[in-house]
Each structure stands twice: as C-alpha cells, then as structure tokens.
Amino acid sequence: MNKTNCDVELLEKEAFQIRRHVVNTIVNNGEGHGGPALSCADILSVLYFGVMNVDPKNPKWEDRDRFLLSAGHKCLGLYGALVEKGFVPEDVLNTYNKLGTPVPGHPDMKKLKGVDFSTGSLGHGLPLGNGMALAAKLDGKSYKVYVLMGDGEQGEGSVWEAAAFASHKKLDNLVAILDRNGLQINGTTKQVLNTCDLADRYKAFGWSVKVVDGHDVKSLYETLSAAPFEPGKPSMVVANTIKGKGLSFAENNYKYHHWHPGKEEAEQALNELKAYEKRWL
Ligand SMILES: Cc1ncc(C[n+]2csc(CCOP(=O)(O)OP(=O)(O)O)c2C)c(N)n1
Ligand SMILES: [Mg+2]
16 A cells, blocks of 8 residues: 555454454453553554555564554454454464463563564553664664554653653654543543643654544554654654444443453444444445
8 A cells, every 4th residue: 555545445444353353352251451452443454454564474574664552451452453464363362361372461572473562561662662763773774663552651751751762862763653542541531640732742852743533544544654754753643532432332431441241231242343344244
C-alpha cells in the first residue's frame, strides 16, 4: 500500500479479525483485558496491514520496523494482529494466560515471535523506543520505531523523561501513537490523574503532533504513513478512541478494562460479533 492507495476494506476487515480474536479468546478463557485491546484494534490493523515493514517469515529481520506495545495489557490486540499477519498460528490463542503459554497476560519477547520487547509495566515503551530509534540512527538504518501507549499511562514520569530525550536527540524515526480513550483502569483519566491536553504537552516537549479519529482506518493510514511529520522531530499521533469499541455494552465503560464475561454477556458478545462479521461474508 502507498499513501494514495489505502485499502480501506482490508484495514477494516483486519481490524474486525483482531476484535474477533480478542472477544473469542476472552470468552473461551473467561477473562482478559477486553476494553483496552478493542480500543486499539483499528490502530493495530493499520500498523500491521498498512504501514509497518515486517516479515512474519523472518521475525528478527534486522531492517524491520520495530513495534513496542508500551501498554502491554492491550496484548490480546497484538496477539490478534500477529495471528492475522501469520507470525503465529491461531490455535495458540487457546492457551492464552495458561501456565507456560507463549501468549501470557502481557507480551513476552522470549516466548512469542514478532514481539520486539516484553512489556506490561506501564511507562517503559517510549524509553525503549528511544534506544531502538537511536540505535537505528547510529547504525545508519532506515527502519522506524512505533510505540503504542495508553492515555492513563501518561501519568508515568518515565514517559516524559523519554519524550524530552526523543526530541533532544531529534529522533524523527520514532513514531508514538497515543490511544486516547479517556479511561484508565478504574475511572476516567481526568479523575485518576488529569494529564491536561496531551497534544499540547507533546508539542511543548518538541514533538510534531497530529490528532486523528482512532477508529477511522483511512485517517490513521494517511497520518501514520506520513511520519515523520517534520524532519528532526519525533512524531506523535493522538488517536481519539472508545475503550471497548465494537461491543455495545463495553464501550466507554471502565468496568470492561478487565472483562470477566458471564454466560449472558458472552452470548451477547458473540452475537454482536456475528452481526458485524456479516459485512465480511
Ligand atoms: C507501572 C504500572 N502501574 C500500574 C499498572 C496497572 N495498570 C494496568 S493497565 C492500567 C491503566 C492503563 O490505562 P491506559 O494507559 O489509559 O490504557 P487503556 O487501558 O485505557 O487502554 C494500570 C494502571 C501497570 N501495568 N504498570
Ligand atoms: Mg486509556
């Protein structure tokens, strides 16, 4: 795909497939971080099926673009994308969060192909991304480093130390995406720790910032594929999203941050998925 040739159908279909894997895995397993993974499904689809240069047959290819899921609890979305892209077989999801699984509750780079770094403790993706982006510059490599963060995660001090470092080092090969759904683990981001206007904050830290609808695959594609937005500056995409997007009862409700579906809710989720799936039949 190039900038003038955005395959919206493919990107929407893959976003659906990612959501399908998230919901099915949680329903089968009985629990999982549903809201956070559904929030970023469209972003992951656009990254893996439109923007990033990765090769499932050669996951450690040294010139690949890097992806860091800084908000590691969104990993069911990442697992769905890696299955769809062909890094791992779908049946691996049947072992989700079981002892010894390659797909635990937070991603593990030593267990799963395609995971560039283990995450789960918030606030580490951007510092790690800095290191990878700086290494690319020092090695004369042209790959980009993509870091996906949550808006609640912006309360971590390490994020802001990394934000300052990235602009200081002119890391224009670093692209951060902020999944701004307005919710945290136990309430709104405003209630838990008000981080003010994050687009303004990143601008003040020397980043080039664009704000998009995080469920509009075309806008996401056009924005992400235009990075770096300004030479010599790291790029930030603030993606406005809905936590739990795709399941009517979970949308915009922090109680589905970690979802334990009862029988009725599981049935409703699978029915909603089926109705949505008809678009792709
Ligand atoms: C350092 C650290 N503190 C606390 C947590 C527990 N925790 C997991 S998810 C979460 C909320 C994250 O909210 P946000 O970044 O907005 O992501 P969302 O779930 O909305 O996508 C918290 C506090 C953690 N994983 N790491
Ligand atoms: Mg959030």
